Amino acid sequence: MKSIKKVGFIGLGDQGGPMAEAIGGQGFDLHVWARRPASLAAVRAVPHVAHEAVAELARSVELIALCLRDDADIWNLLTDQDLLASAAPGAIIVNHGTGDPEEAERIGAHVAQAGAVYLDAPVSGGSPGARARTLTTFAGGPAEAFEAARQVFAAFSDTVRLMGPVGAGQLTKLFNNALTLTNMKNVEDVLALAEQVGLNVPALIDIVGASSGGSAALRALGTDITPELADHVQHLMRKDIRHFAHAVRRHGARPDEVLERGLAGASGLVPAAELVTRSRA
Incomplete structure (x- = not known):
């Protein structure tokens, strides 16, 4: 099982911002990208590297965490903004948002075909749970990737569970x-x-x-x-x-x-x- 050191995070909103801050606060090498520069304030209290492009972030990390509104946003980053094409072989891509399990399976297959690994890992607890580091993370995907990512999830969660293959988390x-x-x-x-x-x-x-x-x-x-x-x-x-x-x-x-x-x-x-x-x- 590989040890994750470099973590990318996209989606620095009310919930994602505290999650990214928690990751940076646990000593991971945190890399972030945001559509709006103002969103970067969410991680100003912890060391981080802010990238100007999604592809640049993807080339710099071993795990990329996404906390976005819906599945369409995931596809936009993967394909339109070259996240998947730029990620290193074997990189772990994690979706912490809530979406359709069937769509998660399609995304997982697409990511696997490109040589990366996909985990659907939505969280429960909202922004209060993210700030308190007490979220629950429900994960779906390959067990080896989950075990590698578990240390990252533990930064903002007090309960983490692998529920089955891709789609089971959703x-x-x-x-x-x-x-x-x-x-x-x-x-x-x-x-x-x-x-x-x-x-x-x-x-x-x-x-x-x-x-x-x-x-x-x-x-x-x-x-x-x-x-x-x-x-x-x-x-x-x-x-x-x-x-x-x-x-x-x-x-x-x-x-x-x-x-x-x-x-x-x-x-x-x-x-x-x-x-x-x-x-x-």
Whole structure:
């Protein structure tokens, strides 16, 4: 198993920025590229090399981590910006974003044909988990590449697991998100009823959060998902639950009921975030 020393990172957003910072803080030789120079502020606290082109970064590292919006962005970097053509033979390319498992398989095959190795390794925990270095990383791909990359994942994760071949990481993340979304619908319904009967909603969130009714959805709605962010998060939730339904149907199972409840959870996010904010005014 090779020891990774040089790590490239692309996607220095709210989640990717703290992940890259964690990698640099663990002593890896960190290389970054960003579309906007302002994004480089995310890694200013740690040693790093900023590249002007994707291809230049790809030639300089052994592992390239991508934390982007969707699969189309992955393809753009791989082909249009020459990441794959410039990567060294045997380089490990990791997708930390959430996407379609079937598309992950296509990307993995394309990367393997070019002589590199692909891991789909989406993460759970959002920007708070990235800042706290407590993300969960669900990986899919060759075991040897996973073991080499594990040391990098450990920089920003407290739980890392190989779930199977390429695509298994995405499938696991989508099941995780399906549970989060359906739980969010439960939270939205219960908090709306609590307001209607005159219960102290902030006190309810605090006490239930420490009780058997607590959940990640309840914690997020009470803290990280503000009315300002809810619309953006809602869009991501809808994308993920549809990816989940497509993946489940591909395997011959029926996701209809979970899909319906997940979409309802996404649709109710904005008013629920507004309810929590209103109750704390």
